[in-house]
Amino acid sequence: MSAAGWLRSARQVRSPNVDERPPGEAVTLAVVHAISLPPEEFDGDAVERFFTNCLDCNAHPYFAQLRELHVSAHLFIRRDGEVVQFAPFAARAWHAGVSRWRGRERCNDFSVGIELEGSDLQPFTDVQYQRLAQCLAELVTRLPIADIAAHADIAPGRKTDPGPHFDWARLQRELAAHLGQARAAGLLAARRACA
Numbered sequence: 001m002s003a004a005g006w007l008r009s010a011r012q013v014r015s016p017n018v019d020e021r022p023p024g025e026a027v028t029l030a031v032v033h034a035i036s037l038p039p040e041e042f043d044g045d046a047v048e049r050f051f052t053n054c055l056d057c058n059a060h061p062y063f064a065q066l067r068e069l070h071v072s073a074h075l076f077i078r079r080d081g082e083v084v085q086f087a088p089f090a091a092r093a094w095h096a097g098v099s100r101w102r103g104r105e106r107c108n109d110f111s112v113g114i115e116l117e118g119s120d121l122q123p124f125t126d127v128q129y130q131r132l133a134q135c136l137a138e139l140v141t142r143l144p145i146a147d148i149a150a151h152a153d154i155a156p157g158r159k160t161d162p163g164p165h166f167d168w169a170r171l172q173r174e175l176a177a178h179l180g181q182a183r184a185a186g187l188l189a190a191r192r193a194c195a
């Protein structure tokens with residue numbers, strides 16, 4: 001990771017939908033999401049365009065509902081394992097929306113957002129788990145991240161991602177290969193307790 005908070009392994013695409021975290025705010029949470037645009041379609045550049053306000057909202061009927069939205073994430077991990085980074089980790093990306101974790105609201109303030117290219121209806125790819133674990137392992141050694149949670153954990157009733165096909169036990173195993181069993185289990189303990 002560079003000093004400015006960019007992963008060296010990621011392709012940089014700067015999003016304008018980013019601002020500063022509150023002064024002195026520490027990054028203590030990583031949020032795992034899933035997205036595909038249009039839903040269930042994994043080719044093309046619609047997510048990248050959406051996060052950079054370049055999506056042609058007339059290009060697909062589903063896109064009409066995205067017209068007024070301004071969102072982003074720090075990372076987007078594609079089906080083939082490519083990692084795209086939209087904002088440095090020191091910046092606040094706009095991924096969580098109305099949210100709460102450990103009694104604190106506005107999770108964007110204190111979290112990193114990682115989107116997997118996927119949906120509630122299909123399994124993720126092997127290389128996505130590998131890349132996600134690599135990214136998280138690097139993040140937790142550089143930032144005071146204590147927990148990894150789902151978007152559905154921090155916005156229950158409103159969000160379901162990364163969905164029922166996301167294999168948390170597998171993520172824990174992949175993380176353990178980088179960080180050891182105890183650390184990997186600890187990072188996922190709070191979401192297990194709330195699930």
Ligand SMILES: [Zn+2]
Pocket residue numbers: 032033034095151159161
């Ligand atoms: Zn999400």
